[in-house]
Amino acid sequence: MIKPLSQHLADLSVHAKKAEDAAAAAQKETHDKIMSRVDKARADATATTEKVSQQIKSVGDSAAKGWNARKAKIAADMDALKAKVSEKKHELDVRRAESEADRLEWEAGFAIDYAIASVDQARLAVLDAIDGRIQADEARKAS
Numbered sequence: 100m101i102k103p104l105s106q107h108l109a110d111l112s113v114h115a116k117k118a119e120d121a122a123a124a125a126q127k128e129t130h131d132k133i134m135s136r137v138d139k140a141r142a143d144a145t146a147t148t149e150k151v152s153q154q155i156k157s158v159g160d161s162a163a164k165g166w167n168a169r170k171a172k173i174a175a176d177m178d179a180l181k182a183k184v185s186e187k188k189h190e191l192d193v194r195r196a197e198s199e200a201d202r203l204e205w206e207a208g209f210a211i212d213y214a215i216a217s218v219d220q221a222r223l224a225v226l227d228a229i230d231g232r233i234q235a236d237e238a239r240k241a242s
Contacts, residue, residue, distance in 0.1 A: 111218065
């Protein structure tokens with residue numbers, strides 16, 4: 100038996116709701132994933148800082164005061180260089196991510212617009228089918 104058109108429309112509604120729910124969940128998952136990455140980066144930065152601090156402490160009192168000052172200066176310069184490299188890499192990553200996000204949002208918008216057009220066409224087809232059934236019933240009654 101053919102599924103009633105109203106059931107087809109109900110199925111379409113269920114799928115649209117699933118798409119809406121998936122979009123909402125993805126936004127939350129993306130935030131959680133970003134926060135996870137931030138936490139990992141923070142832990143990595145802390146570990147690196149502690150490692151440098153341990154290296155400086157290991158030399159400790161056995162080295163001359165001037166040597167320690169030079170090591171501290173080198174460590175500070177290296178930290179500044181690492182920060183600049185990290186900042187530039189982050190800027191590049193952000194630009195790439197923004198470009199990818201823009202492209203994906205455009206594609207999703209196009210898919211949604213296409214789905215809306217399909218729903219509008221389905222509505223028209225349903226109304227045409229109902230009208231056709233009414234005309235067929237009237238023609239049967241008239242004969």
